[in-house]
Amino acid sequence: MAAESYEPRAIERRWQQLWADERTWEVSNEDDGRPKSYVLEMLPYPSGEPHIGHLKVYSVGDAIAHFKRRTGHRVLHPLGYDAFGLPAENHAIKTGQHPRESTEASIAEFRRQFNDWGVSIDWSRELGTHEPSYYRWTQWLFLRLFEHGLAYRKDAAVNWDPVEETVLANEQVIDGRGERSGALVEKRQLEQWFFKITDYADRLLDDLDTIDWPQNVVTMQRNWIGRSEGAQVVFHCDALDTDYPVFTTRPDTLFGATFFVMAPEHPDVLKLDDSPEVADYVRRALTESAEERGAEDREKTGVALGTTVTNPVNGEQIPMYVADYVLMEYGTGAIMAVPAHDERDFEFATKHGIEIRRVIEAPDGEDGELPYSGDGPMVDSGRFAGLHNREAFAQIVEWLGSEGKGELAVNYRLRDWLLSRQRYWGCPIPIVHCEQCGMVPVPDDQLPVVLPDIEDYKPKGRSPLAAAEDWVNVDCPKCGAPAKRETDTMDTFVDSSWYFMRYCDARNDQAPWDRDVLASWMPVDQYIGGVEHAILHLMYARFFTKAFADVGLLDVQEPFARLFTQGMVTRDGAKMSKSKGNVVSPRELVDEFGADAARSYILYVGHPAEGGDWNDKGIEGIHRFLSRLWRAAADAAANTEASDSPTGEPTAVLRKAHWAIDKVTTDLGERFATHTAIAAVIELVNELTKHRDELLATPEGASQYRFAAATAGSLIFPFAPHLGSEVYELLTGRRVWEEPWPEADPALLETDTVTIVIQLNGKVVDRFDVAAEISDAELEQLARDSAKVGERLDGREIVKAIVVPGRLVNLVAK
């Protein structure tokens, strides 16, 4: 009997060294006839050292990558770092350390730990988004979008984070506060760079149907795009002789429009009425934060503008108001108000004593409470009265069209992506501003525009780059006159919106990628990451993919065919956080229990898509299991006569091994239920431990024991690759990752007999064992004989027997 104990560190070091020496996980871009599979985890942001979330995402991804390799796929599984960004820069402001230094120190630590975890990465494709060899192509791609009008500069009211001292994208503002700083965001009128993501709203929406993503992520993207269909309707204002278009989803309620409201930001408000009362209201509304203004239970305030517009359907003059519940950013910044059928308008009208006119009845004819936003027949609506409002919708829009007063229209909640940042540690925007030529792109052969070193990283309301005068002052690439570089940098989300394409052809120095190479790998077959990226990153990456397809750089429409969002690991039911002091450090775990135990346990704590509650004792259980497997393998190996192909009559252990193969294959391959997959291997190992002595007593038993132990190693390999490799090699002399995934023998999956339970309306009346191979027809006959269909039982006549395949029989009585 082997006396050695399981020493994960030694085993893990040995295999990691071998994988590094042999470059086992590198994959060539040559097609070798196997189907490709691109498995990718969301790229990590290197800050400090990896946390438990990183351990989880790579445990998940690596299990998939290994499973794919062993089921005959050519697997691309690369890794890189999202290296630009504010935390490194804020650290630099505090300490004076160059962000590059702190970032690269962190990258080194990440790389070291990923290796300690034994993740099967193709390191030949490693990249960092802060490297000039990478951001050269970020800039190059930016210029392609610029050429096609998809990157543009405009003056707009933007979100200004007063703590970070930079503008933020809409997506980075949560409840009126900066996503990182938590500071109340201010509106500032600034000239900024945008990507025209709104051009892609419909495609981003429609193509959600073509990808296999979690339902909740799809829903979040749908809501974020926020497509609504309705009509644009023109209201004429005699006072300024101006037409004011409004967007409405309910043109069928036009006859109920009894007033008209403009947003405080609307440029015409003060032209219509410059009274002190109006001016005061506008001033107050504009200085309020988005948060205050958006508060849910806030009263509807507003001021009359002292003039009217004409309702196009009936020629009525209706009063105009300015009110802050109307948003300048959505629609046209003005609305028609229908208090009878809109809650907000109702509230405002009630407060200001405005007429509330019902134009749609509840369908049952009874007048319900107002406001009523449902469907029903139209009343008090001129020639449309009596129609159902759904029919009237189309007819009213058609009539408006014929009068030149309106048309069908679609509106989106989605805004263009604001990409410029007034910060240092980011990718420079490759544009030169020339007095003569305007905005001039830096020629491709002068890329990259290298980020210069500076002394002072502190933002002062403009980019710190502006202080680097040697760098800023250049000759215009077009006319040669003195000009200035753009000093804003790009949002880091730009860097991470195309990195998955770069991996395909990571060392190409002629182009961001070769189109054919890209076509051979894209799309990513399985993408894995946190649900917190449901909108930002995942929307931007989809947009980039579509935009590059349009520009002619690639041939796919969607970057990520399947998405897996992992749940958060908690500890004792609470989120892990430094302030709570309940953080589990991957490094300490790996030191104590080994990477295999840490990785297996994290996949065992629950279904990886849901959370999973960390329990310090729990990982010891997994460690015990791995130790048992190790000892079983050592025992089998010590029995040198035993062959690894099983001989003799199948015993329970052999059946269990095949059962485990079947279970792990389904649970890992199809359902991605890692918990039950690992539990199946645990059961197999428990079976081995339990029957060790009796099995090892005979040559047949020993062969089955050896086979079962090798199978356990093979099956645990995707979760615990080091021990899996060790066990398999020990027992078979072969490398497990070069072996095809095992197949279960169907004949061994079944047990000899099954117990048939005869029930009468849920009550057990009889039970007996039959051979497992019994056919359904025979089973039913047995049931009839046993329970005497047609006779009476418990005073009731049995009318039929329902046979559930292989399991039980139910009798129906009346």
Next chain:
RNA sequence: GCCCGGGUAGCCGAAUUGGUCCAGGCAGCGCGCUUAAAACGCGUGACCCCACGGGGUGUGCGGGUUCGAAUCCCGUCCCGGGCACCA
């Protein structure tokens, strides 16, 4: 307020998607090995009755459909997440 998820042993969690519950792990209890401890192994493990064969009740709560419900339907209560003045 609206839209998704989810409530199963003391805890984490399974349940082949409608097939007769609770696999696996943790904690607990008992036993073996041991001078002892640790480690390891074996057994036990929802609740209530019991003549020791078994019987009854059990998946947040109340109904319903079905031969059969953790699973489907209706109502209700909690917990988590997303959205929220978007006209």
